[in-house]
Amino acid sequence: MAQHNQLGKSGEERAAEYLISKGYIIRDVNWRSGKMELDLVAYRDTTLVVVEVKTRRNSEFLRPEEAVTLRKIKNIVRATDAYVRLFQIPFEVRFDIITLVGDAEHFEIEHIEDAFLAPLNC
Structure with missing residues (x-):
């Protein structure tokens, strides 16, 4: 696996652990439908x-x-719509971003709740 792919995988794992520690229940990781x-x-x-997870070694640029x-x-919104319809989710939906900067040994984690709203013209 390429080094940047491994960093991304480590970031997603750490983001999931973070959410669990905050009382969230993880339904899916890397859920796919076609290209979404x-x-x-x-x-x-x-x-x-x-949650969109973004992992970087540094935030210089x-x-x-x-x-x-x-x-x-x-x-993300299109994929979420497909997910909600497929699983008939009755809940309201919120879009968050979790950023991780560093390496697998030490990440700085930031959780941005309500990071964006669904655009009207998806």
Whole structure:
């Protein structure tokens, strides 16, 4: 596995552990439907939380959350719509971003709740 892929995998694992420690229940990791993917799908209380995970070695040039572009947001929303319909989820949906900066031994984690809203023209 390429080194950057391993870093991303480590970041997703650490993000899932973080959410569990905060009382979330993980439903899916790397859920796919065709070309669409959701990094983490969790819930807490009556809210389905779709989490985009961004992992970087450093934030010198770009903060990780800045990599979540409008195009990426639209893809996440489309995938979430497919997920909610497939599993008939009755909960409200929230979109979060978790950023991890560092390496697998020591990540700085930031959890951005309600990071974005679904655009009207997906």
